Amino acid sequence: xxxxxxxxxxxxxxxxxxxxxxxxxxxxxxxxxxxxxxxxxxxxxxxxxxxxxxxxxxxxxxxxxxxxxxxxxxxxxxxxxxxxxxxxxxxxxxxxxxxxxxxxxxxxxxxxxxxxxxxxxxxxxxxxxxxxxxxxxxxxxxxxxxxxxxxxxxxxxxxxxxxxxxxx
Amino acid sequence: xxxxxxxxxxxxxxxxxxxxxxxxxxxxxxxxxxxxxxxxxxxxxxxxxxxxxxxxxxxxxxxxxxxxxxxxxxxxxxxxxxxxxxxxxxxxxxxxxxxxxxxxxxxxxxxxxxxxxxxxxxxxxxxxxxxxxxxxxxxxxxxxxxxxxxxxxxxxxxxxxxxxxxxxxxxxxxxxxxxxxxxxxxxxxxxxxxxxxxxxxxxxxxxxxxxxxxxxxxxxxxxxxxxxxxxxxxxxxxxxxxxxxxxxxxxxxxxxxxxxxxxxxxxxxxxxxxxxxxxxxxxxxxxxxxxxxxxxxxxxxxxxxxxxxxxxxxxxxxxxxxxxxxxxxxxxxxxxxx
Numbered sequence: 001x002x003x004x005x006x007x008x009x010x011x012x013x014x015x016x017x018x019x020x021x022x023x024x025x026x027x028x029x030x031x032x033x034x035x036x037x038x039x040x041x042x043x044x045x046x047x048x049x050x051x052x053x054x055x056x057x058x059x060x061x062x063x064x065x066x067x068x069x070x071x072x073x074x075x076x077x078x079x080x081x082x083x084x085x086x087x088x089x090x091x092x093x094x095x096x097x098x099x100x101x102x103x104x105x106x107x108x109x110x111x112x113x114x115x116x117x118x119x120x121x122x123x124x125x126x127x128x129x130x131x132x133x134x135x136x137x138x139x140x141x142x143x144x145x146x147x148x149x150x151x152x153x154x155x156x157x158x159x160x161x162x163x164x165x166x167x168x
Numbered sequence: 169x170x171x172x173x174x175x176x177x178x179x180x181x182x183x184x185x186x187x188x189x190x191x192x193x194x195x196x197x198x199x200x201x202x203x204x205x206x207x208x209x210x211x212x213x214x215x216x217x218x219x220x221x222x223x224x225x226x227x228x229x230x231x232x233x234x235x236x237x238x239x240x241x242x243x244x245x246x247x248x249x250x251x252x253x254x255x256x257x258x259x260x261x262x263x264x265x266x267x268x269x270x271x272x273x274x275x276x277x278x279x280x281x282x283x284x285x286x287x288x289x290x291x292x293x294x295x296x297x298x299x300x301x302x303x304x305x306x307x308x309x310x311x312x313x314x315x316x317x318x319x320x321x322x323x324x325x326x327x328x329x330x331x332x333x334x335x336x337x338x339x340x341x342x343x344x345x346x347x348x349x350x351x352x353x354x355x356x357x358x359x360x361x362x363x364x365x366x367x368x369x370x371x372x373x374x375x376x377x378x379x380x381x382x383x384x385x386x387x388x389x390x391x392x393x394x395x396x397x398x399x400x401x402x403x404x405x406x407x408x409x410x411x412x413x414x415x416x417x418x419x420x421x422x423x424x425x426x427x428x429x430x431x432x433x434x435x436x437x438x439x440x441x442x443x444x445x446x447x448x449x450x451x452x453x454x455x456x457x458x459x460x461x462x463x464x465x466x467x468x469x470x471x472x473x474x475x476x477x478x479x480x481x482x483x484x485x486x487x488x489x490x491x492x493x494x495x496x497x498x499x500x501x502x503x504x505x506x
Contacts, residue, residue, distance in 0.1 A: 026237075026240070049279050050281050053284040060292060065291075068298055069298075069318070073314065
């Protein structure tokens with residue numbers, strides 16, 4: 001069990017690094033897919049089969065397909081990559097260094113990693129996820145679906161072809 | 169443990185065997201529909217044709233375009249084949265055998281989320297086509313890949329919705345539970361005729377079979393996403409399509425036609441092992457029928473135009489699927505209450 005955890009953790013971290021470091025956007029996307037799959041592996045180690053499979057269907061199967069789709073259509077590659085100016089690069093290095101400093105300070109203070117609740121083996125199964133979504137979190141759940149609907153309507157509005165440009 | 173490994177290997181061999189003979193059946197069915205004889209040279213009735221085809225595929229020169237992305241070119245067919253083969257493990261192939269005192273169920277794994285697992289594998293399968301098409305660095309292959317991606321994403325929605333309606337009825341995502349419920353009552357096709365129709369149409373689209381074979385339509389795109397592929401890499405793409413067809417037929421039989429349930433078989437009073445084996449035979453007969461249906465449709469209907477394909481998916485199938493979910497929900501409420 002612990003070996004598997006370390007294996008998945010190593011894959012997650014390495015692939016996440018490749019996402020940032022890869023020169024070609026397509027390689028970045030593929031590394032991100034690998035990262036998502038290894039996170040699904042973590043879910044399965046926690047017996048959260050439902051979360052794992054939904055994670056694969058939604059992130060790996062739908063969102064990353066769209067990412068790949070756009071990258072293929074635009075044919076992004078190294079030559080079309082925007083070159084950053086020197087000032088931007090210096091600013092990025094300084095900002096990154098500051099984040100590192102903050103994180104180091106936080107770690108030095110000693111973050112206590114106490115679980116807020118005891119681990120329940122059934123948390124990630126269909127039954128318990130469904131129960132908590134439709135009882136405890138019904139309102140946030142419905143509100144977020146309305147949010148998605150509004151995003152969809154907005155996308156359709158933007159993508160709609162103007163029938164009569166004079167009238168607008 | 170040992171029994172599971174043996175069963176896994178057997179499952180792999182059966183899947184590959186059925187897929188191999190599906191290629192033979194496709195050519196024979198096509199020949200029958202077009203009033204020809206079909207392959208009859210290799211062995212009696214041409215029965216050795218799949219082996220001859222396989223040897224031919226392996227012996228051909230493996231050519232890779234100079235400007236192709238090397239490892240993605242290699243990864244494409246590998247993903248297509250792997251995801252096609254991975255789906256079979258959650259399908260219940262039969263009941264529980266009694267092997268000298270130890271019970272053995274003819275299903276590799278029965279997770280809580282069986283049907284969603286099938287769905288996840290289908291959604292990963294599209295990467296095989298997309299990456300292969302893009303890595304070829306060929307405009308026809310890229311068009312094929314982009315068509316495949318948009319087609320599969322569009323039809324996944326309606327497919328998911330038709331499963332939602334089914335799950336409202338069964339109250340379980342486990343494929344074994346779904347089959348056991350059908351054994352106790354009527355087959356799901358009785359309750360879900362519209363859902364069945366939607367699911368079959370989407371399964372055709374997900375397998376890239378005619379009339380939805382736009383990703384590889386030879387009259388417009390040369391060979392589609394596998395234009396640049398040769399030798400066994402091409403073989404894997406073509407073969408993965410037949411494996412997918414076999415698995416889809418198995419899923420359709422399991423969800424809507426009772427899986428390994430054969431009517432009135434339990435009442436005959438046969439020994440348990442015989443009943444289980446006959447049930448599995450029954451499942452394979454159903455699968456054979458659906459594979460034949462795939463071929464029948466391919467040699468009967470012309471291919472859709474691309475805009476017709478998208479119109480059908482988004483403007484007909486998805487509204488119908490939502491309507492089906494709504495009707496099923498109302499029906500369930502009227503019958504059982506909340």
